[in-house]
Amino acid sequence: QKYNLSKKPEKDARIWQTVGITFYKKWKGNPRKFLESCGWDALTILKRLREDTHREGARRVSDYPYLRGPKIGSLWVRVLRDNIGLTQLKNLHKVPIPVDRHVARATLATGVIRGKARGSLQDLFEHIREAWFKSVKGLMAKDRPMIALDVDEPLWHLSKYGCKERDKATGYCPVKKDCVAADFCVKGKIMIKNNFVELDTYCCCSRRE
Structure with a gap:
């Protein structure tokens, strides 16, 4: 890796490849369509990040590995508000603080x-x-x-x-x-x-x- 941003480059590459493919195949490459399907509700978004799966060979795997965790899921929702500027997100006051x-x-x-x-x-x-x-x-x-x-x-x-x-x-x-x-x-x-x-x-x- 060029900038040494990842401690586990191979694992992280697989994770983000999976997330990227999910958004491409299920949401036509537009994460906003996923958020719309959740009604822009932060708690629904977190639930879907945890529970949505797809078939990979003989087993079902998470659509959103890494994003599905209790820390990163909440962090991602906050970034959508603060960095992306999605003001239509609902129930943010019910989202737990990401803890590390x-x-x-x-x-x-x-x-x-x-x-x-x-x-x-x-x-x-x-x-x-x-x-x-x-x-x-x-x-x-x-x-x-x-x-x-x-x-x-x-x-x-x-x-x-x-x-x-x-x-x-x-x-x-x-x-x-x-x-x-x-x-x-x-x-x-x-x-x-x-x-x-x-x-x-x-x-x-x-x-x-």
């Missing part, structure tokens, strides 16, 4: 979920999704009610360029003084390695150190 280690780390570092936990990071994902559904209620994003999908990209960047610099044991963050989310930063241990998490955090009494 970055979104998880930023959620824990800002104290949206805090306390003690030790085990699989995946076990926290559903709690993180539910926490963001609740946390954005009553907030506004410019001229509309905020939804969980609105905080996906900011959380990812917060972790990638901020929270991952925290000391895993003490919670000391060398970039805290320059961080716009510093007022929400919690103290304590946040250790994420592969799919393992160890959490022992508590709310700061003071606003800034």
Whole structure:
């Protein structure tokens, strides 16, 4: 591969070839026709991404591998709104935030979920999704009610360029003084390695150190 954008180039090529062929054969090369068939409803889109299949030899396989996952499906729906500008999408407020280690780390570092936990990071994902559904209620994003999908990209960047610099044991963050989310930063241990998490955090009494 030319730009080293993929960690698994052969697998990714097969995935996107399958998705591309699906859109070509079933939707005449126009993904909008698929979205129209879903009534532009975000929840229906996610359901179809998970469940639609086609026959390949003697077995049935997913029409949309990769897109069918809980993280990428939600992310794709958000990209359709934010990057493609599809304003007709419905029920976006019911779409769970796509969660990966970055979104998880930023959620824990800002104290949206805090306390003690030790085990699989995946076990926290559903709690993180539910926490963001609740946390954005009553907030506004410019001229509309905020939804969980609105905080996906900011959380990812917060972790990638901020929270991952925290000391895993003490919670000391060398970039805290320059961080716009510093007022929400919690103290304590946040250790994420592969799919393992160890959490022992508590709310700061003071606003800034």
